[in-house]
Amino acid sequence: MTRWIIFIIIYLILTVYGFQAIKTITKYSWVHYIFIAIAIIIVGNFIFQFASSSEGRVLSPSKSYAFGFLLSFMSLNLVLVPILLGEDIIRSALGLYDKLVTKESFYLPSRRKFVSQIALGLAAIPFSSLLYGMYKGKYNFRVLNYTLHFEDLPDAFDGYKITQISDIHSGSFDNKAKIEYAVDLINEQQSDVLLFTGDMVNNKASEMIPWKDTFKRLKAKDGKFSVLGNHDYGDYVDWPNKEDKAQNLEDLMTIQKEIGFDLLLNEHRYLQKDGQRIALVGVENWGKGGFKKAGDLKKASSKIQPEDFKILMSHDPSHWEAEVINDAYKYHLTLSGHTHGMQFGIEIPGWIKWSPVKWRYKHWAGIYEELDQYINVNRGFGYLGYPGRVGIWPEITVIELKKGIKEV
Template identity: 75%
Template sequence: MLRWIIFVVIYIIFSFYGLQAVKTVTKASALHYLFIFIAVIVAGNFIYQFSIGAEGRVLNPSKSYAFGVLLAFMSLNLVIVPILLGEDIIRGAMGLYDKLVTKETLDIPSRRKFISQIALGIAALPFASLLYGMYKGKYRFRVLEYVLHFEDLPEAFDDYRITQISDIHSGSFDNRKKIEYGVDLINEQKSDVIFFTGDLVNNKASEMVPWTDLFSKLTAKDGVYSVLGNHDYGDYVDWPSADAKRQNLADLIQIQKTMGYDVLLNESRFIEKDGQRIAVVGVENWGKGGFKKAGDLRKATTNVDSKDFKILLSHDPSHWEECVIHDDYHYHITLSGHTHGMQFGIEIPGWIKWSPVKWRYKQWAGIYEKLGQYINVNRGFGYLGYPGRVGIWPEVTVITLKKGTNNA
């Protein structure tokens, strides 16, 4: 109860400043009442959605949208507050100065209209961006292509094409046509193999049932391989029993197998071509910061030779720096996801790549190299929590393997 009281108090303070900006800019009382109405509806829906019974830390679509709309509305006020608060401090200081120096009655100067206009103008940017992210950004799929060179790549695999997708989070989807487009986009890459690096669902295997027909369409000459992500284990649900939780995981694995995916549970496979081979190693989730650490490199490579060319599928990129790059085996490429790029940031190719998630993960989006080994952190196909994306768009990664060195 205390947390809701604190939330309401903070929300009222921030909304009050937003209302003051609106009142200063326009005298139309209808707009003033509209602002108050929206503020009440946004807060009321958020409190309602997060107060009703839940099965643990489960964010269903209704809760996600309640959170997203609140975030957008609060972003408006978060920009306005420091600007108008700063103006209030200056106005108060000026009034106090006049009182002390001129000995006249304390007279606080009125708000200046252009300050409120500036505040509203600046605040409109994150507000509009967050609304756009929920309306269109979450399904703004893009294909990112990379070429990686390896001197020890088997010659038969020169120009071998890999498509990676990650973090489908099917429990968040709300637009079938957009998902159909995304699936078609993956197949259009005509890669030799497809790798999925975890988080098929948000919480439960049942979330994937309405989408199995679509994702069953994913095809590649050398197959579709997958691993588990932290959300696939059902750890964020209050299950009625341990057996129910185990059954949920078993159902999720079976769904993937039914779709034609080869699920690697601390296992490896070989892709052979013209008498040569590369190893595909898949580990269960391993992550820092309280996340499940079920990944076992030793178990996954029992039939893999140290000289094999190896591609590792590991959902959480923190695994790479903590365990992978210092392992006795040399993992040429690690494919991960997990971060979503926080679904928010700024990316201008060749200029800037930034997201707040960089303060949590050193490798959070794109290709990184260390000790002669590469990792690609996919930004994710779906979304979770905030039901949108701003600047960090959903991604289909295509990596082409080349034999030799990069002389470019």
């Protein structure tokens, strides 16, 4: 109860400052009423949604949108507050100066219209960006192409193409046409193999049932392979008993099989071509920071040879730094996801790549190289929590393997 009171107090303070800016800019009372109505509707819906019971601790679509609209509205007011508060300090200082120095009565100058206009103009940037992220950004699918060179790549796999997707989070989807478009986009890449690096659902396996036929259409001539992510185990649901939780995982594994994925549970497969092979290793989720550590790299690789060319699928990129790159076996390429790039950031290829998630994950999006080994951290196919994406778009990764040394 206390946190709700604190939240409402903070919300009221921010809203009051936003209202002050609106009043300064326009004298039309209907604009004032609309602003107040929007503020009440947003906070009312948020309280209603989050006071209601939920099947899992991960947000349902309705709760996600309630959170998204609240975040957008508060971002508007959060930008306004420091600007208008700064103006209030200056206004108060001028009034005190008149009172103490000129001996006149205390007079507080009125707000300046141009200051409020500047404040609202700046505040409109994050506000409109967050709304755009909810409306279009979450389905703004991008195909990112990389070419990686390896001296010890088997000759038969020179030019071999891998498509990676990650973090489907089907429990968040609300537009079938957009998802079908993305599946078609994946198939258009005509890669040799399709690899999915975990988090098919948010809470329960049943979330994937409406989307099963859509994802069945995914194609790759050498097969479709997958691993589990932290959300796939049902750990974010308060199950009535262990049996129901175990059945949920069994149901998810069955769904993956029906879609056509070969799910690797701390095991490996060989991809074969012209009498040569590369080892595809898949571990269960292993993550730092309180996440499940079911992944067993030793078990997954126990039946492959040290000299094999190896591709590792591991959902959480923290596994790479903690265990993979210093392992006795060399894992030439690791494929991960999990971070979503926080679904928010700024990326201009060749210039800047930034997201707040970098403060938690050293490897959070794209290709990294250490100790002659690579990792690609996919930015995710779906979304979670905030129902949108701003600057960090949903990703389909295509990696081409090349024999030899990269030209500088």
